[in-house]
Amino acid sequence: MTLNRSSSPLTPxxxxxxxxxxxxxxxxxxxxxxxxxxxxxxKFGKPALxxxxxxxxxxxxxxxYQSSIHKMTHDNPKGGLFDRMKPFVTxxxxxxxxxxxxxxxxxxxxxxxxxxxxxxxxxxxxxxxVGFGQSNLYWTQEFAAx
Numbered sequence: 001m002t003l004n005r006s007s008s009p010l011t012p013x014x015x016x017x018x019x020x021x022x023x024x025x026x027x028x029x030x031x032x033x034x035x036x037x038x039x040x041x042x043k044f045g046k047p048a049l050x051x052x053x054x055x056x057x058x059x060x061x062x063x064x065y066q067s068s069i070h071k072m073t074h075d076n077p078k079g080g081l082f083d084r085m086k087p088f089v090t091x092x093x094x095x096x097x098x099x100x101x102x103x104x105x106x107x108x109x110x111x112x113x114x115x116x117x118x119x120x121x122x123x124x125x126x127x128x129x130v131g132f133g134q135s136n137l138y139w140t141q142e143f144a145a146x
Contacts, residue, residue, distance in 0.1 A: 029106055030056075033132050036110045037123055037141075044124045052146065054088035055131025059140040061088075062099070063133035072101035072138060081142075089129075091146055096122040098141040109139045 030051065038048040062084060065076055074097060078084050081097050098119045103109035113119035127143040134140070 029134070030132055033106045033110065033141075034130065036106065037130060040110075040114055040120075041124050046124050047128070049128060049130040049143070052089065052129040052131050052144070055085070055129055055142040055144055056133065057088040057131070058085045059097075059131040059133030059142040060135070061133070062097070062142075063135040063138045063140045066099065066101070066138040066140070067135035072099055074099060085142065085144065089144060089146060092144040094126065094145040096125055096127065096143045098122050098139075098143075100139040102137050103139060104137065113141070 034049070034051055041048060062076060065078075066072055074081070076084055081095050082092065085092060085095060098113050100109045100112055103112055113123060122141070122143055125143060127145050129144045129146045131142045132140070133142075
Protein backbone atom coordinates (compact mmCIF):
# COMPACT_ATOMS: atom_id res chain seq x y z
CA MET A 1 0.00 0.00 0.00
CA THR A 2 1.34 3.39 -0.95
CA LEU A 3 0.44 6.38 1.21
CA ASN A 4 0.52 9.95 0.07
CA ARG A 5 1.87 11.81 3.10
CA SER A 6 0.21 15.07 2.11
CA SER A 7 -3.35 13.76 1.99
CA SER A 8 -3.47 10.52 3.97
CA PRO A 9 -5.58 10.41 7.13
CA LEU A 10 -2.75 8.35 8.59
CA THR A 11 -0.12 11.08 8.25
CA PRO A 12 -0.31 12.31 11.88
CA UNK A 13 0.44 8.82 13.21
CA UNK A 14 3.63 8.38 11.21
CA UNK A 15 7.16 9.52 12.01
CA UNK A 16 8.59 12.16 9.70
CA UNK A 17 10.48 9.54 7.65
CA UNK A 18 8.40 6.38 8.06
CA UNK A 19 9.53 3.04 6.75
CA UNK A 20 7.10 0.93 4.74
CA UNK A 21 6.81 -1.38 7.74
CA UNK A 22 5.83 1.54 10.02
CA UNK A 23 3.18 2.61 7.50
CA UNK A 24 1.79 -0.92 7.39
CA UNK A 25 1.62 -1.17 11.20
CA UNK A 26 -0.19 2.18 11.52
CA UNK A 27 -2.65 1.31 8.76
CA UNK A 28 -3.43 -2.02 10.42
CA UNK A 29 -3.95 -0.41 13.86
CA UNK A 30 -6.29 2.25 12.50
CA UNK A 31 -8.29 -0.15 10.37
CA UNK A 32 -8.57 -2.60 13.27
CA UNK A 33 -9.67 0.06 15.77
CA UNK A 34 -12.25 1.38 13.30
CA UNK A 35 -13.51 -2.19 12.83
CA UNK A 36 -13.86 -2.72 16.60
CA UNK A 37 -15.63 0.62 17.08
CA UNK A 38 -18.06 -0.10 14.25
CA UNK A 39 -18.66 -3.67 15.46
CA UNK A 40 -19.66 -2.26 18.86
CA UNK A 41 -21.91 0.36 17.26
CA UNK A 42 -23.59 -2.32 15.14
CA LYS A 43 -24.60 -4.20 18.34
CA PHE A 44 -26.59 -1.11 19.34
CA GLY A 45 -28.14 -0.44 15.94
CA LYS A 46 -25.86 2.52 15.22
CA PRO A 47 -24.47 3.28 11.76
CA ALA A 48 -20.78 2.82 11.06
CA LEU A 49 -18.46 5.76 11.61
CA UNK A 50 -16.24 7.14 8.86
CA UNK A 51 -12.56 7.71 9.47
CA UNK A 52 -11.81 11.45 9.24
CA UNK A 53 -8.31 12.78 8.52
CA UNK A 54 -8.90 15.95 10.55
CA UNK A 55 -10.13 14.00 13.56
CA UNK A 56 -7.09 11.71 13.24
CA UNK A 57 -4.91 14.82 13.36
CA UNK A 58 -6.76 16.21 16.39
CA UNK A 59 -6.59 12.86 18.20
CA UNK A 60 -2.91 12.45 17.42
CA UNK A 61 -2.13 15.97 18.59
CA UNK A 62 -3.86 15.26 21.91
CA UNK A 63 -2.07 11.92 22.36
CA UNK A 64 1.22 13.70 21.66
CA TYR A 65 0.37 16.36 24.25
CA GLN A 66 -0.52 13.77 26.90
CA SER A 67 2.71 11.91 26.22
CA SER A 68 4.73 15.13 26.45
CA ILE A 69 3.38 15.89 29.94
CA HIS A 70 3.30 12.23 31.02
CA LYS A 71 -0.34 12.49 32.07
CA MET A 72 -3.65 11.18 30.78
CA THR A 73 -6.02 14.13 30.56
CA HIS A 74 -8.85 15.73 28.62
CA ASP A 75 -7.39 19.14 29.49
CA ASN A 76 -5.04 20.97 27.17
CA PRO A 77 -3.62 24.52 27.05
CA LYS A 78 -5.10 24.84 23.54
CA GLY A 79 -8.58 24.70 25.08
CA GLY A 80 -11.50 22.33 25.23
CA LEU A 81 -12.33 19.66 22.71
CA PHE A 82 -13.99 21.98 20.17
CA ASP A 83 -11.11 24.48 20.43
CA ARG A 84 -8.57 21.71 19.83
CA MET A 85 -10.54 20.34 16.87
CA LYS A 86 -10.93 23.73 15.11
CA PRO A 87 -7.58 23.65 13.27
CA PHE A 88 -8.43 20.23 11.85
CA VAL A 89 -12.23 20.08 11.26
CA THR A 90 -15.03 22.57 10.84
CA UNK A 91 -18.76 22.31 11.25
CA UNK A 92 -18.89 19.81 14.10
CA UNK A 93 -22.39 19.78 15.61
CA UNK A 94 -21.35 17.50 18.45
CA UNK A 95 -18.18 15.85 19.65
CA UNK A 96 -16.76 13.55 22.29
CA UNK A 97 -13.37 12.25 23.28
CA UNK A 98 -12.01 9.07 24.84
CA UNK A 99 -8.51 9.02 26.31
CA UNK A 100 -6.63 6.14 27.89
CA UNK A 101 -3.19 5.29 29.21
CA UNK A 102 -1.08 2.20 29.61
CA UNK A 103 -2.91 -0.22 27.34
CA UNK A 104 -0.44 -2.04 25.10
CA UNK A 105 -2.71 -2.93 22.19
CA UNK A 106 -5.82 -1.88 20.31
CA UNK A 107 -7.66 -4.82 21.88
CA UNK A 108 -6.71 -3.75 25.41
CA UNK A 109 -7.67 -0.11 24.98
CA UNK A 110 -10.96 -0.95 23.26
CA UNK A 111 -11.86 -3.41 26.03
CA UNK A 112 -11.18 -0.69 28.62
CA UNK A 113 -13.36 1.83 26.79
CA UNK A 114 -16.20 -0.59 26.04
CA UNK A 115 -16.43 -1.69 29.68
CA UNK A 116 -16.47 1.93 30.93
CA UNK A 117 -20.02 3.33 30.71
CA UNK A 118 -19.03 6.91 29.81
CA UNK A 119 -16.50 5.86 27.20
CA UNK A 120 -18.93 3.32 25.77
CA UNK A 121 -21.55 6.04 25.46
CA UNK A 122 -19.11 7.98 23.28
CA UNK A 123 -18.40 4.95 21.09
CA UNK A 124 -22.11 4.38 20.43
CA UNK A 125 -23.04 8.07 20.44
CA UNK A 126 -24.79 10.03 17.70
CA UNK A 127 -21.69 10.72 15.63
CA UNK A 128 -20.75 9.95 12.04
CA UNK A 129 -16.97 10.48 12.06
CA VAL A 130 -14.01 9.38 14.14
CA GLY A 131 -10.26 9.79 14.42
CA PHE A 132 -7.62 7.97 16.42
CA GLY A 133 -4.28 8.87 17.93
CA GLN A 134 -1.60 7.08 19.90
CA SER A 135 1.69 8.30 21.32
CA ASN A 136 3.62 5.81 23.40
CA LEU A 137 0.91 4.40 25.69
CA TYR A 138 -1.43 7.43 25.43
CA TRP A 139 -4.51 6.77 23.29
CA THR A 140 -7.18 9.17 22.01
CA GLN A 141 -10.41 8.74 20.09
CA GLU A 142 -12.20 11.84 18.75
CA PHE A 143 -15.84 11.49 17.68
CA ALA A 144 -17.82 14.13 15.81
CA ALA A 145 -21.11 14.76 14.07
CA UNK A 146 -19.93 16.51 10.90
